[in-house]
Amino acid sequence: MLAFIIRRLIQSIAVMLTVALISFTLFQFVGDPINNMLGQEASRDDRAELRQRLGLNDPVPIQFVRFVGNAVRGDFGISYRMARPVSTVIMERLPATLELAFVSGLFALTLGIVLGVYTALKRDGWLSNFIMTASLVGVSLPTFVIGILLIYLFAVELQWLPSFGRGELVQITDNWRTGLLTESGRKSLILPAITLGLFQLTLIMRLVRAEMLEVLRTDYIKFARARGLSQRAIHFHHALKNTLLPVITITGLQLGSIIAFAIITETVFQWPGVGLLFITAINFVDIPMMSAYLILIAFIFVIINLIVDLLYFLVDPRLRAEKSGGH
Amino acid sequence: MSNLIKHVVAGVAVSALALSVTAAAETLRWSSAGDSLTLDPHAQNEGPTHTLAHQIYDSLVFRNMDMELTAGLATDWYVTDDPTVWEFKLREGVTYHNGAAFTAEDVVFSIKRAQHDNAGVRGLLGTIADVIAVDDHTVHFVTNGPDPLLPNNLTNLFMMDKDWAEANNVTQVQDFAGGEETYAVRNANGTGPYRLVSREPDIRTELERNEDYWGMGMFPLEVTRIIHTPISSAATRAAALLSGEIDFLLDPPVQDLQRLENAAGITVRSAPQNRTIFFGMDIARDELRQSNVTGANPFSDVRVREAMNIAIDREAIRRVVMRGQSVPAGMIAPPFVNGYTEELDAIPAVDRDRARALLAEAGYPDGFSATLQCPNDRYINDEAICQAAVSMFGQIGLDIRLESKTRSIHFADLENHLLDFYMLGWGVPTLDSHYVFTFLVESQSGSGGAFNFTNYANAEVDAMIQAMTSETDLDVRNQMIADVWEIVQEEMMYLPIHHQVLNWAMKDNIEFNVQAEDQPHFMYMTFK
Numbered sequence: 001m002l003a004f005i006i007r008r009l010i011q012s013i014a015v016m017l018t019v020a021l022i023s024f025t026l027f028q029f030v031g032d033p034i035n036n037m038l039g040q041e042a043s044r045d046d047r048a049e050l051r052q053r054l055g056l057n058d059p060v061p062i063q064f065v066r067f068v069g070n071a072v073r074g075d076f077g078i079s080y081r082m083a084r085p086v087s088t089v090i091m092e093r094l095p096a097t098l099e100l101a102f103v104s105g106l107f108a109l110t111l112g113i114v115l116g117v118y119t120a121l122k123r124d125g126w127l128s129n130f131i132m133t134a135s136l137v138g139v140s141l142p143t144f145v146i147g148i149l150l151i152y153l154f155a156v157e158l159q160w161l162p163s164f165g166r167g168e169l170v171q172i173t174d175n176w177r178t179g180l181l182t183e184s185g186r187k188s189l190i191l192p193a194i195t196l197g198l199f200q201l202t203l204i205m206r207l208v209r210a211e212m213l214e215v216l217r218t219d220y221i222k223f224a225r226a227r228g229l230s231q232r233a234i235h236f237h238h239a240l241k242n243t244l245l246p247v248i249t250i251t252g253l254q255l256g257s258i259i260a261f262a263i264i265t266e267t268v269f270q271w272p273g274v275g276l277l278f279i280t281a282i283n284f285v286d287i288p289m290m291s292a293y294l295i296l297i298a299f300i301f302v303i304i305n306l307i308v309d310l311l312y313f314l315v316d317p318r319l320r321a322e323k324s325g326g327h
Numbered sequence: 328m329s330n331l332i333k334h335v336v337a338g339v340a341v342s343a344l345a346l347s348v349t350a351a352a353e354t355l356r357w358s359s360a361g362d363s364l365t366l367d368p369h370a371q372n373e374g375p376t377h378t379l380a381h382q383i384y385d386s387l388v389f390r391n392m393d394m395e396l397t398a399g400l401a402t403d404w405y406v407t408d409d410p411t412v413w414e415f416k417l418r419e420g421v422t423y424h425n426g427a428a429f430t431a432e433d434v435v436f437s438i439k440r441a442q443h444d445n446a447g448v449r450g451l452l453g454t455i456a457d458v459i460a461v462d463d464h465t466v467h468f469v470t471n472g473p474d475p476l477l478p479n480n481l482t483n484l485f486m487m488d489k490d491w492a493e494a495n496n497v498t499q500v501q502d503f504a505g506g507e508e509t510y511a512v513r514n515a516n517g518t519g520p521y522r523l524v525s526r527e528p529d530i531r532t533e534l535e536r537n538e539d540y541w542g543m544g545m546f547p548l549e550v551t552r553i554i555h556t557p558i559s560s561a562a563t564r565a566a567a568l569l570s571g572e573i574d575f576l577l578d579p580p581v582q583d584l585q586r587l588e589n590a591a592g593i594t595v596r597s598a599p600q601n602r603t604i605f606f607g608m609d610i611a612r613d614e615l616r617q618s619n620v621t622g623a624n625p626f627s628d629v630r631v632r633e634a635m636n637i638a639i640d641r642e643a644i645r646r647v648v649m650r651g652q653s654v655p656a657g658m659i660a661p662p663f664v665n666g667y668t669e670e671l672d673a674i675p676a677v678d679r680d681r682a683r684a685l686l687a688e689a690g691y692p693d694g695f696s697a698t699l700q701c702p703n704d705r706y707i708n709d710e711a712i713c714q715a716a717v718s719m720f721g722q723i724g725l726d727i728r729l730e731s732k733t734r735s736i737h738f739a740d741l742e743n744h745l746l747d748f749y750m751l752g753w754g755v756p757t758l759d760s761h762y763v764f765t766f767l768v769e770s771q772s773g774s775g776g777a778f779n780f781t782n783y784a785n786a787e788v789d790a791m792i793q794a795m796t797s798e799t800d801l802d803v804r805n806q807m808i809a810d811v812w813e814i815v816q817e818e819m820m821y822l823p824i825h826h827q828v829l830n831w832a833m834k835d836n837i838e839f840n841v842q843a844e845d846q847p848h849f850m851y852m853t854f855k
Contacts, residue, residue, distance in 0.1 A: 031735020035742070035780050039372025040754075041450025042767070043777055047742065049444075053502075083501050084508040084526050089528075148562050156570045163566045165530075239556045270558045272530040280529065280559065283704070285735045 008277035012302040019298040077288035097273030104197030116208025138202035147268035164270035211243040353551040359577035362557040365513040368485035369441040384485035384517035410473035431460035434758040436489035445500040472797040479757040532604030579832040598841035600829040611782035617698040632819035634685035653825035666808040694724030705734035
């Protein structure tokens, strides 16, 4: 078990180094931050001097080694755009993204399971058919269009919900401020959470439905029916339980992508999370900020994968036996 | 995709009929795409950063909403008997938000701070050799040679309290290359009309009226509280105004202007902006990098440049590409700049036959190929303008290929002199033609010509441009400006397209005129 974890951790470090290297190489094509940092009046000498001072004249491998060296010590540098330490800014912005990701994940999971079970049990009902058709919208429409449609309907037309921002926040710790405890904060969360969660919702719903249909055909369900158990007990006790295993796996993996791909939702709703921060950083060619964000996302994926692997390890005895068998 | 957005926003506009104007007149909630980069008033020379700084800090002189040079912390300014010394009389009884008095010592400190290597604003202070506090309310600016236009360079140069800076260890502007965030990045102590209540960069900035402001009674100051929330997505920005969540929008998306104007309760005001869009080309190079012409550079022939100039249908660009939101231009300076004349700015008549004849005369009867490089996220409709121009060049037989890139790459390529034919936009913050010349016309040999990527070099012109800096007789100087413009126009050094038009959208109970520098001084805002 310990050996497994250590091996996975070493692999994780390799993954993160690779991400850092690839992103660093890509930055060579993003453009030059100097023009954004100095006004148009800056002279050629000023520009050359700043470029030298920031180390942008050094070859990419040297810049990379320097970046990794500093990052290992937890120093991601100063944002070119905001003149503040990158790690501080990211820590300030991360709660917004996490809050949005968890709420939209929760929304997708609960509604996805409920609708999935419903459509599996009432396979031919008109409501089921309607839900199945409508769910195509969630899969096929791009996030930003859904976001703008929701803004149009609920913010401009009905004026029920705000079109941007996080509303009023409550300070919990130094870095963590939540919108969940105020009314305007919760209201602000609704539209972005739906926008971000819609795709996951349809995914989970379709998965649950397919699994449920599969399980309902198995022998032990037939046997349970034969035993005269109530429909309710069969559906929600025996069938649903066995359906949920793959759902949990998928949800875990999707959580990573919700966090990573909140970028678009955050941009549409001006949600002040790390995704919006990243987009702004790209426009400004804020290299320290971009590198740190990509490393962070790689880290989140690595951690989630590690946890999922460990869960498999705990849940599935066959895996354990195989590993201890030693090969 | 963009069609869908258009429909959505069209719907947005219709729905706003139901909107009622409920904003309390005193609080102004406004938005723009970008936020100020830092509260440190000397760190960045950038529009949105100056916008916020102007609310909190004061400069000695500033441009009011009509672009007139206006007394700020200085009440009077003139050249002394020594033409290299400017005297500034300072306003008395001014205090900072923390209660400290504003004195000449602070001016000396602020200018020197702004001249430091790390300060982004130092580019405008190159002529200042020394600043001396004569007494508490008199300051002398000693310049390297006479500088008749010094005050024009000081309009975005803000005054900081020396003691406050020392107490908070911010006597120097932060160095990006290393170190920590300095106190001045998120804290401010100015003398300006509004004081900082809270600041979350990129998210929300709240200001309240400075009740001890020296300008009380001089300016309307009807806004008592300002809340700025940047919104980067254009559609969301428009929606926020339509839904009544904000009162004022600095940069409404061009494609939504019509809808905003049609919406009840919303007004869009516009004015020509201090920025001209133009094409430049590498004139001096022996051979273009991307062209079918080898052994010669077609752009170095003035007849080719003239042919291209009269091939561009600027009116069509204004009408079709810009939806009327531009002023076709014949020169790279908007009307309020010293040196501007209507004759220079007159747009050449489109004459494709003559253009083809000129090309044939120059030895290119079948035209030639070249590549036009444009940014796609820097100027209003930049890529679309280039597309239109490319087809207009096509009509006189030129095979121009368009490459558009994000601004960070476009400007890096420009600076590395990699482009044969490019788009650029230029503003004139000093409102004097010299600024245009020294950046765009002067040869790259000396300190000037930082944005002259045409490689045009004319020693005679250089000498005139340099002489302008120290010419104190304004008539002589204006004649020099006129002479240089004449050469620039005769040589067809650039192909001007248009002056951009600025639009500000706001609730219709707000009275606020667009300022050509895109600088809203909210103390001038009034309500109906």
